[in-house]
Amino acid sequence: MDGTPDAMIAAMGARARAAARVLAATPTAVKQHAIAEAAEALRVAQPAILEANAADMAQATAAGLSPAMLDRLRLDPSRIAAMADGVAAVAGLADPVGAIIDETVRPNGLALARVRVPIGVIGIVYESRPNVTADAAALCIGSGNAAILRGGSEARRSNAAIHAGLAAGLAAGGLPHDSVQLVATTDRAAVGAMLSAEGVIDLVIPRGGKGLVARVQAEARIPVLAHLDGINHVYVDASAEPAMAAAIVRDAKMRRTGVCGAMETLLIDRAYPAARALVAALRATGCEVRGDAAVLALDPAILPATEADWDTEYLDAIASVALVGGVAGAIAHIARHGSHHTDAIVAEDAGVAERFLAEVDSAIVLWNASTQFADGGEFGLGAEIGIATGRLHARGPVALEGLTTYKWVGKGAGQVRG
Known part of the structure; x- marks a missing residue:
């Protein structure tokens, strides 16, 4: 041979x-x-x-x-x-x-x-x-x-x-x-x-x-x-409890930045009353924040986001942040820029959360939980061989x-x- x-x-x-x-x-x-x-x-x-x-x-x-x-x-x-x-x-x-x-x-x-x-x-x-x-x-x-x-x-x-x-x-x-x-x-x-x-x-x-x-x-x-990218989002709704939102966002981005379940984009409802504090809490972890025009107005130290940022899997201590018009705006943003991997909503309003879970077309959707749970072990499946984001045969862990x-x-x- x-x-x-x-x-x-x-x-x-x-x-x-x-x-x-x-x-x-x-x-x-x-x-x-x-x-x-x-x-x-x-x-x-x-x-x-x-x-x-x-x-x-x-x-x-x-x-x-x-x-x-x-x-x-x-x-x-x-x-x-x-x-x-x-x-x-x-x-x-x-x-x-x-x-x-x-x-x-x-x-x-x-x-x-x-x-x-x-x-x-x-x-x-x-x-x-x-x-x-x-x-x-x-x-x-x-x-x-x-x-x-x-x-x-x-x-x-x-x-x-x-x-x-x-x-x-x-x-x-x-x-x-x-x-x-x-x-x-x-x-x-x-x-x-x-x-x-x-x-x-x-x-x-x-x-x-x-x-x-x-x-x-x-x-x-x-x-x-297979999955190609883990461009994962956390959407913080106006009804979110601030302490919970901050804890979830910090964990989703910074627990381990190099895993495919890490948050890459934070979406914040324009009506959320603690947006400035939430972004500050993320920056305090050592995460670089790149924001849209509305986010830049919250803190002059934030860097401007380019169009490419919304489509980037950083796998690093970097996050893009945008203010959106409620759950409809979040769903629309994820549909344009998401990779069908893992997306989460932080909300106390059950109706808003259920709409997000139903309409976001991702392999894993979460309510009031970190995207870092995108893992077979955390799902009770033991070790996983990967996260599948297609629509045939198997999906998720x-x-x-x-x-x-x-x-x-x-x-x-x-x-x-x-």
């Missing part, structure tokens, strides 16, 4: 397909035990993971990666513990495989049911965040799928150390060695090989920046599950159920159409 990326992915795919057939028929208890073993193996591998991550961080810092990218790359004992806990949580989730979605009996007596089944072989292309290696492995195994993982070159050592721990745990749990494979090469052509692997990989999921996701969506010849499809099962008693 030649050593081209196409040949490498084809060979990995063949092994993954064989493993997927085994996984699809593996009992729930066996999968859950293996995932729990993988979580424990990650805890045991913490020293090796930290050493690998330190080398990746040194190289990334020297290469001039942005603070947001470095934050995504960095691991410490608490993050590794959270990663292992996320994997362990998947072991405790209900297995979607075999679940009956709905069933009916036709007039001729033929019983039909739609039953959840694994998708098969899932490819995950990601960058920066090494925790995706663990999340993807656990979720694919939990839903009966084999996985082919291709992480970014900046996290090469971290991903390899995490994968080694996972593989040891899964093997100890009795699952096929090829259930989760990591593409070893950093050659970008390997990504192209994955994206064109029709019949080899059934679904590809990109996790990373806009450039990576755009490339995957443009080049893939297989189905893609994608976990076990989102990694299944279904088949029709019919049971008859000799029926023929004749």
